[in-house]
Amino acid sequence: MRRITRRAAARLLIAGPVALALPKLPPGEPAVRKLPRRPGLSTVERRQLEKSVAQLKSTAEKVRKVAVPMGAEPAFVFRPIVPKK
Amino acid sequence: MTPQEALDATVSEIAPQIRSRQLSPVALAEASLERLDTVGRSLNAVATLTRERALEEARAAEKEIAGGRYRGPLHGIPYGAKDLLATLGIPTGWGAQPLRGQTFEREATVIRRLRDAGAVLVAKLAMIELAGGLGYNTAAASSSGPTSDPWDRSRWSCGSSSGSGAATAAALVGFSIGSETWGSILCPSAFNGVSGLRPTYGLVPRTGAMALSWTMDKIGPLARSAEDCGLVMDAIAGPDAGDPSSMTEKADDAAWRERPSRFRVGVVRPDFGKIYDREVESAFEEAVRAISGMGAAVSDVKLPAFPYDETAVIVITVEAAAAFEPLITSGRVRELVEPAAKWAGDVAKTVSGVDYVRAMQVRRLIQEAFDGIFEKYDLLVSPTMPIVAAKISDKLEKAFSYSDPLGAGGNLSGLPALSVPCGFSKAGLPIAMQIVGAPLSDRKALALGRLYQEHTDWHRRRPALGPVKTT
Numbered sequence: 276m277r278r279i280t281r282r283a284a285a286r287l288l289i290a291g292p293v294a295l296a297l298p299k300l301p302p303g304e305p306a307v308r309k310l311p312r313r314p315g316l317s318t319v320e321r322r323q324l325e326k327s328v329a330q331l332k333s334t335a336e337k338v339r340k341v342a343v344p345m346g347a348e349p350a351f352v353f354r355p356i357v358p359k360k
Numbered sequence: 361m362t363p364q365e366a367l368d369a370t371v372s373e374i375a376p377q378i379r380s381r382q383l384s385p386v387a388l389a390e391a392s393l394e395r396l397d398t399v400g401r402s403l404n405a406v407a408t409l410t411r412e413r414a415l416e417e418a419r420a421a422e423k424e425i426a427g428g429r430y431r432g433p434l435h436g437i438p439y440g441a442k443d444l445l446a447t448l449g450i451p452t453g454w455g456a457q458p459l460r461g462q463t464f465e466r467e468a469t470v471i472r473r474l475r476d477a478g479a480v481l482v483a484k485l486a487m488i489e490l491a492g493g494l495g496y497n498t499a500a501a502s503s504s505g506p507t508s509d510p511w512d513r514s515r516w517s518c519g520s521s522s523g524s525g526a527a528t529a530a531a532l533v534g535f536s537i538g539s540e541t542w543g544s545i546l547c548p549s550a551f552n553g554v555s556g557l558r559p560t561y562g563l564v565p566r567t568g569a570m571a572l573s574w575t576m577d578k579i580g581p582l583a584r585s586a587e588d589c590g591l592v593m594d595a596i597a598g599p600d601a602g603d604p605s606s607m608t609e610k611a612d613d614a615a616w617r618e619r620p621s622r623f624r625v626g627v628v629r630p631d632f633g634k635i636y637d638r639e640v641e642s643a644f645e646e647a648v649r650a651i652s653g654m655g656a657a658v659s660d661v662k663l664p665a666f667p668y669d670e671t672a673v674i675v676i677t678v679e680a681a682a683a684f685e686p687l688i689t690s691g692r693v694r695e696l697v698e699p700a701a702k703w704a705g706d707v708a709k710t711v712s713g714v715d716y717v718r719a720m721q722v723r724r725l726i727q728e729a730f731d732g733i734f735e736k737y738d739l740l741v742s743p744t745m746p747i748v749a750a751k752i753s754d755k756l757e758k759a760f761s762y763s764d765p766l767g768a769g770g771n772l773s774g775l776p777a778l779s780v781p782c783g784f785s786k787a788g789l790p791i792a793m794q795i796v797g798a799p800l801s802d803r804k805a806l807a808l809g810r811l812y813q814e815h816t817d818w819h820r821r822r823p824a825l826g827p828v829k830t831t
Contacts, residue, residue, distance in 0.1 A: 316703065324703045328710050331677065335715040337670040341722045349720030350575070355561050355774025355799035356727045 363391035367438075367531045368822055371588040374534060375433040381425060385436030385480060388534075389418035392438035392482045395532045399825055400483065403513070403530065404505045405523040407443040408484040410450050414438065417480040424478070433591045435478030437534040440527050442520075443484040444491060444539060444570035445471050445579075454570045455487035455520070457503045458687065458695035468568025469600045470537060470579055477595040485523030485536060489696050490687075491544060492520045493572040493680035494704035499752045501698040506752045509551055510823040511789055515749035518547035521582065525552035528582045529790075530825055535583040535592055539569065541576045542672055542771045543764070546794055549582055549779035550744035553790030555809065555819055556582040557589040559597065560799045561774030563611060567602030573679040574605065575720075576672075576771055585819055586780055586809030593802065611776075611802040620807040621655030626737035628661050628766050635762045636746045643783025643791040644743045650815055651741065651808070661740060664729045666722065668768035674711060674719035675772070681708030727773040734798035739808055741795050742766050744779040748789035766796060776802040778809045781818035790818075 316324065366374045366383055377383035393411055400406040421436040441447070444454050446464035453460045471481065486504035488496055499506035499516040507522035509515040510530040517526040521538030525548025528536045538545045540558045549556025557580045564579045571577060581592035599606045627648055630636070652658040681704065687693050688705035696702070733740070750759040770777055776797050783791040793812075795805040813819050 320699070320703070323700060324706065327700065327703070327707045331673075331707055331710060334670045334673050335711055335719075337667045338674055338719050338722055339715065341667060341718075341725070343718065343721045343725065347721045347724055349717050350723040350727060350772075351720060356731050 363387040367391055367395065367534070370585045371433060371437055371534050371583065371591055372585065374437060375435070378425065378436040379430050385418040385421040385425070386415065388436065389414045389438050389480050389482060392533055395530070396440070396483050396527070399510075399530055400527055400532045403508045403510060403517070403526045405486050405507050405517070405526040405530070405532065406483050407453060407455070407486050407504055407523065408451055410447070410481050410483055413450065414480050414482040417475065421478050421480060431476075431478035432595075434474065434595055436480060438480045438482040439474065440483040440485040440524065440533040440536040441471060441481060442487050442524050442536070442538050444487060445537065446568040447471055447481065447484065450484060452484065453503055454490055455502045455504065456489040456696060458692040460503055464568065466568055469565045469602060470596045471568070473596050474537075479595070482533060483527070485521075485527055487522055488520035489698065489701075490680075490684060491539060491541060491570065491572050493541075493676075493684055494693065494696065494698065494701040496698045497700065497756050498698070499750075499754070499756070501696070503697075508752065509749045509789075510825060511553065512749065512787070514752060515789065516551065516752045516754070518551040518749065520544040521548045524548060524582045525554060525556070528552065528554045528584065529823060531584075531822060535581055535588055537579060537592075537596075538582050539577060539579045540771070541573050541578075541676060543767050545578075545580050545582060546744050546767065546777060546779045550792035551749040551790065553781045553784075553792070553818070553821065553823075554582050554584055555586050555589050555781070555813075556580065556779045557593065557802065557806065558771075558777045559593065559802055560607070560611065560776045562605050562607035563597050563776075563800070563802065564593075565598070565600030565603040565606040567600050571683045573676045573683070575679065576676060586778060586806050586813055589778065590803070590806045590810070593806075609800055611800050612804065618804070618807065620804070620811040623656045623738040623804065623808055624736065625651055625656045625658045625808070626661035626733065626740045627658060628663060628740050628742040630742055630746065630766065633762070637748060637785070639785040640743050640746055640748065640791050644793055647782035647793045647812070648741065651812060654811055654815060656808070661733060661737065663765050663769065666726050666729065666765075666769065668726065668765040668772065669763050671719045671722045671726065672768040672772055674715060675723065677708045678711050678716045681705050723772045726769050730769065730773045730775060730798070738801070738804055739795055739797050740766070741793055744792035744794040748785045748787070748791060766794070770796050774799055776800075776805055778805040780809045780812060781821070782816070783818060784821070
């Protein structure tokens with residue numbers, strides 16, 4: 276996995292007008308919501324489910340560590356950015 | 361050229377024969393149906409054979425051409441479509457056991473456009489269940505069973521466009537249609553030794569196609585040459601009112617006329633570590649030397665550090681759980697082959713809204729980073745896959761346990777990518793190179809691919825399939 280280096284993170288922080296490293300989530304937003312009780316799963320399946328949740332939590336944490344300038348527009352336009360010629 | 365010989369040729373070679381009436385579309389469709397029914401079924405590449413429709417379309421093509429109305433290079437060419445594209449009167453089961461027999465009242469735009477171009481639909485092709493939207497860890501995660509690679513039947517054709525890759529390589533069809541959210545056109549193209557184009561996001565409308573991830577799904581061709589991919593793109597690209605994400609912009613057609621030998625090509629040498637197959641590495645380096653020899657300005661590129669894979673995982677996991685929620689809440693998800701699919705919805709719901717938006721913000725940074733790269737380069741090249749085809753028996757999380765920055769980043773950024781064969785392992789398994797461009801530079805990637813294929817013959821090799829019963 277290509278992790279963002281401290282130097283790169285610092286560069287991003289400097290580059291943005293106001294930057295957030297967001298080591299923690301805003302109040303009221305749990306990092307990972309509680310898993311609902313799921314009847315009908317065996318002990319082995321339950322363990323696999325918990326493993327999957329832990330993996331996804333770790334994945335989300337890696338994304339959360341990227342320094343994103345405040346106000347950065349999410350890619351919600353559902354379109355690629357077309358480079359200027 | 362007999363119909364059997366024609367099936368082994370490229371569309372651009374077959375088309376003049378059809379136009380001059382030396383080759384009958386009906387005879388070609390019959391030969392294709394026969395191969396699909398024998399070889400195709402033995403590879404588990406077929407979801408549904410569309411015999412009646414195929415013969416009806418082939419007869420219509422023959423009649424039109426005889427009457428002097430030739431629609432273009434796809435007229436009379438048999439093709440197969442991944443079984444997530446809706447077809448009138450023919451089941452579209454999305455590769456999923458609980459959705460077997462599912463039908464739609466509207467035809468997918470891509471299928472309609474191909475019909476308008478005169479192409480002949482001969483089969484709905486096998487795929488991984490729900491295109492892998494709820495995860496999968498074995499090649500068998502499909503209502504059709506595991507699709508074999510025609511180069512070695514103990515190997516996997518890759519997913520999720522498994523049947524599209526195998527059917528095109530085994531020359532069961534003239535070309536096929538697949539879809540990609542992350543790797544599902546490129547990987548089957550690489551493992552099966554065919555040319556496959558993942559178009560710019562939004563260039564090909566998805567109306568009537570299964571949705572897995574609205575912000576990442578793309579539909580594209582798998583064919584036996586880069587030139588053929590371009591011919592199919594001519595027929596299927598363009599805006600459609602039924603798909604709000606479809607672009608009104610057109611791919612840069614001028615690139616066809618540019619001299620690809622003048623392109624600035626960046627080489628992304630991935631850090632695959634131990635998993636990087638040395639045979640893949642040497643075939644790729646040979647391909648880079650060939651491109652350099654054609655006159656392109658070639659230099660190394662290092663991708664900026666981002667959690668590419670992680671960002672793609674968050675986006676796809678959340679969107680797929682929303683897309684398949686009816687299947688999840690009804691409990692029918694338990695009928696899928698992949699055991700973990702039954703709790704995939706629960707796992708996805710543990711991602712917060714903030715995390716999803718954060719991933720979309722990081723995605724924007726990734727898009728901008730690629731934007732910067734494409735100010736300096738026309739195209740990037742890299743191995744399509746760091747490994748040759750995995751074994752059917754492999755656990756996929758182990759076989760594919762490497763990071764894929766160009767694949768994840770390219771899909772997150774909506775970049776077009778063409779996979780072309782660039783060699784074979786000593787065991788006779790295909791190796792491929794991907795050519796990636798800026799959004800809407802699909803034609804540039806195809807132009808370089810076409811030039812590369814004028815200088816090499818990897819794309820001309822066909823797997824030995826043994827005797828095939830013919831009509």
